Amino acid sequence: MVTGWSLSRRVFSVPVPLLTTNFDVKKGDLMLTLPVVVILVIINAILAGSRSVGGSGTIATLGLLLVFFFAIRNNVLLLELTGISFERALFYHKLFAYTTIVLSALHGLAYLLAHHHGDEQDKYSKVTTGTITLVAMVLLYAMSLSFIRRQYFFEVFMKTHWVLFITVFIAGVAHGNILKEERDTNMGVIASDHVSVAALAGNITRVSFPRVRRDTGEVFKFQAGQYAFLCIPSISKLQWHPFTISSAPHEDIVSFYIKASGDWTNTVFEATSNNDGTQFDILVDGPYGHVSTDLENPETYSHFALFAGGIGITPMRSILNWVHYEHSTLGRSEIKTVRFAWAIPNLDAVKALIDSIVPNGEERAVPVGYFSREIYRDDASSAFHSDFYVSGDVEDPVDQQLGHCLHYGSCFDRIAILRGLGEQAKRDGKDRVAVLVYS
Known part of the structure; x- marks a missing residue:
């Protein structure tokens, strides 16, 4: 794991001027990924030129395997060897998808050249399945373009991605005459009992369930900052949406706070508002992802700057x-200072998130409230210092304990916070500060 973190932080996460900003290409990509892509394309071009149908098909298959490999959630092999997260792996998934289209086209060219020179006979089934595979991959690429995926047809993108992926898989297997039984490796966790869904202020829906199921003893294990996919079959059996886990790993209740901002989230909020406390059968698939900053190793960081905006508070709350x-209960004395700043447009989110009602009467493993008391306690000796900046609301005594934390009509000055924290780290003999931002 140490090697993985080293590769992730020192190679694959190092930005390159212009390339990172415009193309998300980093140092590790220049050293390894892009050369691999170029080598694959050159080899297949040579094989196509020599009319090697089988050889060019093998290279195209290798590219397709890499596409599937980088699309795997919780890719333990990739994470352990390199420290590359699933979110970053999606970049390589897209890169090798584009590459595979080129490799497959070269494979088709190899067949056309071989057929033209009499090296290959007519193989209509091969041509049909190969054409279907290539066309499906091109359509996948077209539907994945950012302006289509993000602005217009996200739901269409999700559904067609699955349909076309299945098409590519079936046609590809038939094209290569490889018939295997595929096992269903769905690792989703079904949380159908003891689920609580409540509508809160600010159009926020809280979904909660016990971390340990009382009927089976099954434990939902996760790390701070991770997310999971949620599906509510009574609303839609096909829609799975990712949400960050708001709870900390040691807490008894696993919670998700969902801001109503789209069709599905609005439907969930409306259904919950019409009958507060409604019990839903909820499917949970996860957890996935991990925080890119090494927070677990006590020797790495002792000073932390945490910035959140709006509903971005949910992963930050977990962290x-x-x-x-870690500091107060497990005695991690290496943690010296934690500065937390949260910017919000109004007090609705604060009112929703400081709600200390515990779902289904479960007991807490931590003090009541959305945060532990020390996090927003007015104590100069505390290692934790929190400030909530409300930009568009009038002063309101939401909670007496938050009085010194709330600042109205302004936003946090991240430069000043980082400069002050950096100076304090130097005084403590440290040369780095952990910075996390969620919005």
């Missing part, structure tokens, strides 16, 4: 309460 638990 912040976990860091506090």
Whole structure:
């Protein structure tokens, strides 16, 4: 794991001027990924020129395997060897998808050249399945373009991605005459009992369930900052949406806070508002992802700057309460200072998130409240210092304990916060500060 973190932080996460900004290409990509892509294309071009149908098909198959490999959630092999997260792996998934289209086209060219020179006989089934595979991959590429995926047809993109992926898989297997039984490796966790869904202020829906199921003893294990996919079959059996886990790993209740901002999230909020406390059968698939900053190793960081905006508080809450638990309960004395700043347009989110009602009467493993008390306690000796900046609302005594934390009509000055924290780190003999931002 140490080697993985080293590769991720020192190679694959190092930005390159212009390339990172415009194309998301980093140092590790220039050293390894792009050369691999170029080598694959050159080899297949040579094979196509020599009319090697089988050889060019093998290279195209290798490219397709890499596409599938980088699309795997919780890719333990990739994470352990390199420290590359699933989110970054999606970049390589797209890169090798584009590359595979080129490799497949070269494979088709190899067949056309071989057929033209009499090296290959007519193989209508091969041509049909190969054409279907290539066309499906091109359509996948077209539907994945950012202006289509993000602005217009996200739901269409998701559904066609699955349909076309299945098409590519079936046609590809038939094209290569490889018939295998595929096992269903769905690792989703079904949380159908003891689920609580509540509508809160600010059009926020809270979904909660016990971390340990009382009927089976099954434990939902996760790390701070991770996310999971949620599906509510009574609303839609086909829609799975990713949400960050708001709870810390040590807490008894696993919670998700969902802001109503789209068709599905609005439907969930409306259904919950019409009958507060409604019980839903919920499917949970996860957890996935990990925080890119090494927070677990006590020797790496002792000073932390945490910035959140709006509903971005949900992953930050998980991280912040976990860091506090490490410091106060597990005695992690290496944690010296944690500065937390949260910018919000109004007090609705604060009113929703400081709600200390515990779903289904479950007991907490931590003090009541959305955060542990010390995190927003007015104590100069505390390692934790929090400030909530409300930009568009009037002063309102939401909670007496938050009085010194709330600042109205302004936003946090991240430069000043980082400069001050950096100076304090130097005084403590440290040369680095962990910075996390969620919005």
